[in-house]
Amino acid sequence: MSLSEYTDQWLSAVMPQVSEGPGWLTDLRQGAVEQFATQGLPHARLENWKYTDVKALAKRDFSLPKKVDAAELVAEKSLGVQGLRLVFVDGLFSPELSDLGDLPKGVNVLPLADNANAAKTVLGQVAAANFSGFTALNLASWQDGVLIDLANNAVLEQPVYLQFVSTAQENAVLIQPRILIKAGVHAQATVIEHYSGAEEAASFSNVVTEVDLADGARITHYKLQQESAKQYHVASLHVQQQRDSRFTSHNICLGGKLARQDIQVELNAEGAEVYLDGLYLGNGRQHLDNHTLVNHNAPHTNSNEDYKGILNDRSRGVFNGRAVVHRNAQKIEAHQSNANLLLSDKAEIDTKPELEIYADDVKCSHGSTTGQLDESALFALRSRGIDEAMARGLLTLAFANEVIDRIEIPEVHDQIEEAVAGRLPEKFNLKGLV
Amino acid sequence: MLEVKDLRVSVEDKEILKGLNLTINPGEVHAIMGPNGAGKSTLSAVIAGRDGYEVTAGSITFEGENVLEMEIEERARAGMLLGFQYPVEIPGVKNVYLLKAALNAKRKHLGLPEIEAPEFMKLVREKLQFMKMDNSFLHRSVNEGFSGGEKKRNEILQMLTLEPKLALLDEIDSGLDIDALKVVSEGVNSLRDAGRSIVMVTHYQRLLDYIVPDHIHVLSDGKIIKSGDKSLALELEKRGYDWVIEEAAQ
Ligand SMILES: Nc1ncnc2c1ncn2[C@@H]1O[C@H](COP(=O)(O)OP(=O)(O)O)[C@@H](O)[C@H]1O
Ligand SMILES: [Mg+2]
Secondary structure, three states, rough: OOOOHHHHHHHHHHHHHHHHOOHHHHHHHHHHHHHHHHOOOOOHHHHHHOOOOOHHOOEEEEEOOOOOOOOOHHHHHOOOOOEEEEEEOOEEEEEEOOOOOOOOOEEEEEOOOOHHHHHOOOOOOOOHHHHHHHHHHHHHHOOEEEEEEOOOOEOOOOOOEEEEEEEEOOEEEEEEEEEEEEOOOOOEEEEEEEEEOOOOOOOOEEEEEEEEOOOOEEEEOOOOOOEEOOOOEEEEEEEEOOEEEEEEEEEEEEEOOOEEEEEEEEEOOOOEEEEEEEEEEEEOOOEEEEEEEEOOOOOEEEEEEEEEEOOOOEEEEEEEEEEOOOOOOOEEEEEEEEEEEEOOOOOEEEEEEEEOOOOOEEEEEEEEEEOOOOHHHHHHHHOOOOHHHHHHHHHHHHHHHHHHHOOOOOOHHHHHHHHHHHOOOOOOOOOOOO | OEEEEEEEEEEOOOEEEEEEEEEEOOEEEEEEEEOOOOOOHHHHHHOOOOOOEEEEEEEEEEOEEEHHOOHHHHHHHHHHEEEEEEEOOEEEHHHHHHHHOOOOOHHHHOOOOOOOHHHHHHHHHHHHHOOOOHHHHHOOOEOOOOOOOHHHHHHHHHHHHHOOOEEEEEEOOOOOHHHHHHHHHHHHHHHEOOOOOOOOOOOHHHHHHOOOOOOOEEEEOEEEEEEOOHHHHHHHHHOHHHHHHHHOOO
């Protein structure tokens, strides 16, 4: 049975949402409905989706979110980041649990459902509706989200913490956030998207994030995905960069039954640079897929990518990192690496770093490894009395720490390290240590 | 405490130790000297249990137990610790994790509960101070980006925290300037105790000015060819190893 058979079912589920909002928005949504109707959900014959089968997801029934009280769950899952905090329960903004603080001049942080008009010139500018069926679906029927609008030279010192929490509901919920970040000339901000859920939550999060960086802007983006074992998570992050701008992404993927993250970066002018850091850790039968694409559309642009994966049990990881250097994009640097540790015989990784170069004066490197732990380090630890399993655990955590240690927000760093230690096999015995 | 008898060890079919005998009693400090390539590091590696060494004959016992049948970590827990000639860098493993995990492994072996966090921090801060190391070393990855001297100090820091019964120090003095040598020596001297033994491997007399041994052995071509008291070191410094080797050949 082909996935297109499910298209109508999905459309009828989201239809009530399509008519939400002002006229310009419903027009835009209607266009996306048509896009989704032709495109449907991505099937395994598409090159980009060949390792990730969404059929089980396609078959499921989802209902739209309702307002629920989840203060306790939200508190329990919070990373306690100092700064602005916007809480979304099942994708809907929860003003009582949020704290918008005092914003500096030139900074607007607006929950999207109530402020759609403010996003009129931003929505859909960076993420193409046809990027995938999921992107089209999100545009057609996103429910809430945020617009972070930074005027020229506006600097937001404190991070913006976006906390998405899914509750356990009888009917699984379809959660579709839209996150829009627009940074003016030399504007700066840090944004954290954090996803978690109640143990029994079985929702599907379909997230689209758009980031637009003007000349000299600097945005650091954290994507921390810690959803529960029954949740599906599909997200795409689309970034567009102008001259001398810098975008840094920390993408930590720990949760979910099936999780797919796409990152697409357009380096459109000289001096633009992007850092893509990623860590995925799979247990049980988790399926974790990361696809990144960097387009070097202008000369003197740089990209650096470092993704690490740890796969245990029967989990499966997919990494596809593509960097394209377009004609006339001379003097660019593109570096990419993907390293993986397989902790069990039944775990699997499909990794493919891809460089496509249509210019001649470029510095590029790429590589992927699937490896073992360093024997001499293992000996050094055991020679101090640490048993072999724990020594392996420490070295596995160390492998993850190469990515985690670049997290600059202390609360986030410590809690992610702890979460990673806690998700490593029990026998490693790291829980009390970190 | 440690008894090495007629030990023969090969690496990749090449015999390195050729019938080595050594007895270390509690409370003694021994220095093993000898030319480069004599087999000094091989001896310490075999005692610690490093892979790749084949023991073809002889025995090693520690407090009556057969060391060669023990796992690497069991040897450490029993009280034997090796200070490495070339301490490895372990990116991503913080010093504090190594120390805590190692100390708790030892405590478990002794039937003690895990150490409480405040007590542990107090203990390691004292030891750090003694080794003239900054507290920031705790949160740095083990040996990563450390200077040669810092690596050696870090080895001694581990010794001070874990308080082994037998400390085997392989060229702990190499690569140290005079100030670092003093700090390291003070660290080692603070371990001296009637129940604890120390074996230093070195080929410089200089170290022995700071850590005065009870016994000195010359290891050459896989065997101990001469043993004596601390006056032997002075003689070796003046006359080199050749005369000992010649004497032994006769
Ligand atoms: N892993 C090894 N593989 C091959 N040869 C080795 C190895 N380790 C030691 N050797 C050889 O064994 C001999 C003794 O080395 P070593 O024990 O390091 O001497 P020392 O510490 O006294 O300088 C040398 O000839 C050295 O080349
Ligand atoms: Mg040596």
